[in-house]
Amino acid sequence: MGRYTITxxxxxxxxxxxxxxxxDQGQEWKEIVVDFADxxxxxxxATCVFGQLPKLEDGGFALYQSNAILRHLGRNHDAYxxxxxxxxxxxxxxxxxxxxxxxxxxMIYQEYDTGKDVYIKDLPNHLDKFxxxxxxxxxxxxxxxxxxxxDYSLFEVLLNHLVLCSSCLDTFPSLxxxxxxxxxxxxxxxxxxxxAYKQLPINGNxxx
Amino acid sequence: KxxxxxxxxxxxxxxxxDQGQEWKEIVVDFADxxxxxxxATCVFGQLPKLEDGGFALYQSNAILRHLGRNHDAYxxxxxxxxxxxxxxxxxxxxxxxxxxMIYQEYDTGKDVYIKDLPNHLDKFxxxxxxxxxxxxxxxxxxxxDYSLFEVLLNHLVLCSSCLDTFPSLxxxxxxxxxxxxxxxxxxxxAYKQLPINGNx
Numbered sequence: 001m002g003r004y005t006i007t008x009x010x011x012x013x014x015x016x017x018x019x020x021x022x023x024d025q026g027q028e029w030k031e032i033v034v035d036f037a038d039x040x041x042x043x044x045x046a047t048c049v050f051g052q053l054p055k056l057e058d059g060g061f062a063l064y065q066s067n068a069i070l071r072h073l074g075r076n077h078d079a080y081x082x083x084x085x086x087x088x089x090x091x092x093x094x095x096x097x098x099x100x101x102x103x104x105x106x107m108i109y110q111e112y113d114t115g116k117d118v119y120i121k122d123l124p125n126h127l128d129k130f131x132x133x134x135x136x137x138x139x140x141x142x143x144x145x146x147x148x149x150x151d152y153s154l155f156e157v158l159l160n161h162l163v164l165c166s167s168c169l170d171t172f173p174s175l176x177x178x179x180x181x182x183x184x185x186x187x188x189x190x191x192x193x194x195x196a197y198k199q200l201p202i203n204g205n206x207x208x
Numbered sequence: 209k210x211x212x213x214x215x216x217x218x219x220x221x222x223x224x225x226d227q228g229q230e231w232k233e234i235v236v237d238f239a240d241x242x243x244x245x246x247x248a249t250c251v252f253g254q255l256p257k258l259e260d261g262g263f264a265l266y267q268s269n270a271i272l273r274h275l276g277r278n279h280d281a282y283x284x285x286x287x288x289x290x291x292x293x294x295x296x297x298x299x300x301x302x303x304x305x306x307x308x309m310i311y312q313e314y315d316t317g318k319d320v321y322i323k324d325l326p327n328h329l330d331k332f333x334x335x336x337x338x339x340x341x342x343x344x345x346x347x348x349x350x351x352x353d354y355s356l357f358e359v360l361l362n363h364l365v366l367c368s369s370c371l372d373t374f375p376s377l378x379x380x381x382x383x384x385x386x387x388x389x390x391x392x393x394x395x396x397x398a399y400k401q402l403p404i405n406g407n408x
Binding site for chain 2: 063084088132
């Protein structure tokens with residue numbers, strides 16, 4: 001079926017970006033879906049380097065940590081910039097996306113009822129940073145002139161935020177255009193239209 | 209480079225020292241920072257910032273990776289690079305927990321944090337013990353090693369016995385501390401005078 005296998009729970013969660021990236025890069029992959037009750041028994045967890053999922057298998061090579069997986073895919077599929085300087089900037093942007101993702105996840109899992117409105121109100125103070133970089137680069141990508149793993153990660157986190165608040169990109173034209181163009185890339189469009197994508201909830205607690 | 213505590217610059221400084229690099233420190237006064245002029249120029253409105261020649265970079269782990277690329281501390285091939293990334297991300301997870309406790313829960317949460325610490329340290333112990341070289345991945349220090357070393361130094365200040373049940377980590381800290389350039393740096397006034405965290 002292809003070189004990659006993802007082992008994860010039945011959600012988009014921290015596998016959202018890597019799946020979109022693999023789809024866009026023309027990769028097929030196998031999904032091993034872990035039932036949460038089985039996970040709590042602990043056998044699989046004990047084999048995971050940090051006791052966590054997701055896990056990516058590339059041939060016989062097992063890798064954990066979602067952003068390490070994105071970087072590995074970036075190396076494999078020429079999506080890590082054209083030189084060291086671009087690589088560093090891509091790293092920086094992906095770390096910035098991770099900071100936003102952490103805030104989002106905290107709100108979703110810990111503060112949804114009490115904190116959702118405050119989160120949405122504060123969101124422009126974070127999105128403006130990505131808008132500025134996207135607008136300045138002018139290529140439609142964060143760094144360089146083709147998608148990097150940071151773009152896939154940003155795209156995925158923005159899709160989740162649009163579910164949370166459909167108007168959240170209205171004041172950010174470069175980000176809005178970015179989402180539209182990424183969504184229209186043929187392999188991404190096919191993936192986003194697929195049952196495999198649509199049937200999975202974004203998060204594990206049903207909140208979005 | 210800019211900072212006002214050891215904080216998120218601790219690992220990069222140790223790495224640069226060990227790699228025989230000299231660097232300039234621009235220390236930002238927190239009151240000045242709150243005025244906002246410098247903050248507005250930072251890509252994410254945050255420090256630290258590294259300047260490499262005319263190239264400005266933010267995000268402490270991106271800086272570590274950049275240094276890793278510059279100084280052959282990113283593994284010998286793609287597989288080692290991926291494992292180093294994974295380990296550095298694991299250190300970051302621990303660092304986030306530590307920072308949260310330090311800044312938000314020190315008085316109420318310190319004891320619980322210390323009690324729970326073995327459940328996190330054991331993961332690093334297992335990798336270190338399995339690799340057998342004295343480093344997390346491969347046979348020489350990567351940026352993940354410098355990051356782990358630094359976070360362990362901070363934890364030893366928090367709880368001096370926290371590595372007693374983790375012989376590979378204890379040996380790792382001892383050996384890293386004994387590397388000549390690191391030893392010189394850790395003995396320096398530049399290192400010793402900076403508090404670890406911004407809240408004391």
